[in-house]
Amino acid sequence: MADDFQTFEDRMKMNASHLIQKSAHDSISTISEVASRNLKRFADGSWAAAKVTVNTGLKAGSEALDVINRYTKDVYDIGGYGNGDLTADAGSAIVGNSAMMLRNGFRIANTPVVWAEKGIAHGLYNNKRIKKHQNKGKAILDANPNAKGRHYYEILSGTDKKEAIRYKDRLAWNRYADNGIHGFSEKKQAITAKFSAGRAERMQARKAGLLAHTDRKSTFHPVKSTVRMVGNQSRKAVTKTIQGSDPNDITNKTVLQFYNLTREPAKKVVKTGVKAGWQVVFHPVKSAKWVVSLPFKPVQWVKSGLHMIASLLSSIAGFIASLPVVMSMAAVIVPIVVTVIAVVTVISAVLNFNAYAVPVSEVSTVSYAANAFIYEAKKRNWQDEAIIGVLAYILQEGAGMGTFSYENYQYIQGPSNALSDKTLDNEKWIEWLGKVSTKNDYYELYYKNNTTRWASIGLGLIQDSDVWNSPATPDVKEAANATRLIEYAEGKDKPWQDPETQMSWIFDVRLNEAKGDADWSTVDPTKDSRSAEEWCRRMTASIGYPGWSWQTNDASGHMAAHVNKITAATNYFNNYTGFSYWNIMNANLGDGPDYSNMQAWVLANPYAQHGLWGQCTWFAWGMFYQIYGFSPGFTGNGNQCVGQLVSAHPDKFMQSDTPAAGAVFSGVGANHVGIVLSVDGDEVTIIDGNYDGATNASFEEAKSDFRINTYPISQLHSMYGGVTFAVPKGGVSTK
Missing domain, CATH: 1.10.530.10 (Lysozyme)
Structure with a gap:
């Protein structure tokens, strides 16, 4: 009996030994789990990065070949009416056409590859075969309970992670429990069974990967390629016809500039006409309703037509006058802009900026x-x-x-x-x-x-x-x-x-x-x-x-x-009229105007011109751009701004009689526009400009002409003969 007796010190030593063994056991289990999870993440990330790199490289190569073809000579350019070097022009034409043939050759070669990959996906990994292996895997797991429902690291460590206590990558007391899988042969048998049972899942993953890969491959589309080629060659042929025998003639240059300026709008008009014809043929009821509504909008159509003509003439005159300056500045500005875009893109990708400033x-x-x-x-x-x-x-x-x-x-x-x-x-x-x-x-x-x-x-x-x-x-x-x-x-x-x-x-x-x-x-x-x-x-x-x-x-x-x-x-x-995901870059409605944002107040603002500096429309346009990061789309008078904003962005704003933070308001009986900063019960806080009632001479002079005021909503209606609001559909974070 004396041999069975243990002193207090012996019992303390034994308990300490057990505690140390338990801590070591849990530590090894945690290390196994964390290592397993992070190795998988590293493998998945490396594979994804490799695929992105390869696909980006292939796309960049295709775009490079496209650019080479676009900016090299065509056959009818050779000689340049006696002003060019025949050898250089011929070489340029050969390089350009060879680049296009090479690109199309790659895409044509992709077609049988895509068919082969789809054949393998649907043939080798057919549903019947996958179902067979699913049943086989279930039978394997039923026969090997040690492998069923366990991760590989749980089999290797001989412990199961308890569900009741769930931490992420941290050691927790009593987190792991012994699962009874011990000995090399027992672990090997369980791991082999788990791997064999997972064959159906691996087949499904390979099938999905093959099909996804075929969707990303660029194949040759004869119709699209022909349409694109005819369009490019037609444009070049018209250009040559306009230039005539003397490309440097001032008349020829002017006509060519006019052609280049109106070509895209003309294409849009033709496209709209074709689409309208399609609608008439295949949607006669909708088309009839639209035609019947036209006589009721004569003023709108006349104003739109005159505005379009005025804008076109103004654009032509401005383009011709500024062309020499633009060309001289482009050589300096373009490299800087490209560098800035590249840096911003990289930073955004690394930091993974959330596109939403409004709550999800x-x-x-x-x-x-x-x-x-x-x-x-x-x-x-x-x-x-x-x-x-x-x-x-x-x-x-x-x-x-x-x-x-x-x-x-x-x-x-x-x-x-x-x-x-x-x-x-x-x-x-x-x-x-x-x-x-x-x-x-x-x-x-x-x-x-x-x-x-x-x-x-x-x-x-x-x-x-x-x-x-x-x-x-x-x-x-x-x-x-x-x-x-x-x-x-x-x-x-x-x-x-x-x-x-x-x-x-x-x-x-x-x-x-x-x-x-x-x-x-x-x-x-x-x-x-x-x-x-x-x-x-x-x-x-x-x-x-x-x-x-x-x-x-x-x-x-x-x-x-x-x-x-x-x-x-x-x-x-x-009722669908278009859509884009919200992209409000951390709007802060309480800070007032930030005049260092030149895009909002000067460069992109259509009211930033002589005769409009300091007007309420100039101020509201600038504040909107500062808050939301894109154009509100209004260019008219203050009382027209809400309607034009809702028409330009129907997916983001709706017209309402009820104010909300971030809304634009227009007077009904008065020609005025402003921004709603906040709403508190029956009171609304607004920011608007043009309190001196005059047009300022410059940007610097216009900066101080704004106020932030809080009014009862009823008083705001009274001041402007009624008010209507363009309210953001998603709401705005006011920080």
Whole structure:
């Protein structure tokens, strides 16, 4: 018995030994996890950087060949009417045409390569083969429970990371638990099984990579190339005809300058005419309405026509007069401008500036998302009915909170323990998705009577979901698309709710993956003419319910609910007038004018001229540009500015009788315009110019002629005989 007795000192030594062993064990596990994660990030980043470098190099090479062809002699340039060197001109022509042949040769060679890659993607990695390996992988994992649901570093270290305590790259006490995988042979067997079971995922990744690679390759388009060549050669032929036998003749030079100045506007007129003809033929009702409305706008048409003629004549005169000065300055300014652009581009890329100065939550509305989707689909040349049908699916899935939507947000609290949660921390959403309590909330609310599913949690516009079948295996997912969306956004350093990121996710990831589903792989939204209902059904079957056919009519009414959104989608499409993502560069409405911003107040400002310095329009235009970083688009009198601003930027501003920070206001009964700085209840603070009621002689004299005043809204209306506002749709951060 004496041998079994331990002194206090012996017990302390033993406890200390155990503590040291536990700390060492947890440290090794943490190092294994962090090393594994960072090695993967390094590998992914290196591969992405290599692909970007190669693609950029190829594109730069193509553009260089294009430039060589553009600025070398053509066949009919050789000799220059007796004024040129035959040998030099002929050599230049040979170099230029050889460059174009080389570029087209590369693009022609790309065509069979693209076909071959698509053949490999759809042949070697066909869905039947992938499904076979998925089943085989499932059987391997079922036979090797040590590999199921574990990371490689967990197998190697012999420990599992506990879900209840989740830190990022930090050592935490009791973070790891022994998983019983010990010994070299046991670890080797588990790692081999995990690798073998993941073959289907690797095949899918290779297939997606091949298809994405074919989309980026530049192939030769005979029709586009011919149209471009005919246009270029026609322009050069007309130029030669105008120059005649004496290119230096002053008359020939003047006519050529006029031709160059009017060529692009003329092309636009012709293009508009062709488009109008197309509308008349294929959209007769819409065209008839437009024609009937013309007699009711005579003053507007006359004013627009006179304004266009005056602007054209003024531009011609100004261009001819300033040409010698511009040419002499260009040699000095162009290199500086190019250098500045390059530096700003590099800094922006390195620091990853956020394009939003307005909060993401304020541009996550359903309307903003719908217009963003239409913009992206049109950019990809989708058919109209395809846009409407897929948008109907999005409106049913992401309605309510737009890009912030998560499943049952009205009833279930998010990561910050709030309903309709707008937390932007991606890591918190990952933690929230993994909590057993979160899954139980969804089970109690939505899946309690569903014997095949424990929980399903969808995020975003198309409600990409993580799905769990049983509470007995809380870490085993049937699908993990919600987590993938968050990780995709994290890779772009954006919150998953960011609208532009979700558009990229839908078009570049999810719709590419849908090509593996029969309901989507057999159609092409850029070419196939199908009804909006069929496109909506195909989207629902391929993305929302992959086990369905697009012709399914389920008893629960899910398919019908999506189809019923076609009317709303059609309204968004018919009312679409253009879109661009918000890009307000940290506007601070409280600082007043910054006259060092020469672009806002002098260089780009159309009112910065003799006779208009110090006018309210000059001041409002400059303040708007200073706040938003782009032209407001108004050039008329103060009482016209709101209407012209809304017409120029319908995606960003709307006309309203209610003021808001960042809005432009115009007098109704008085010719005046200004900017709203803030609104506090019934009081509005404005900034406007021209208080001396006179036109100033210079920029320096005009600088002091402005005021910041606060009025009751009723008094503002009284002062200007009524007021109307152009209100920013997304709101503005006033810091």
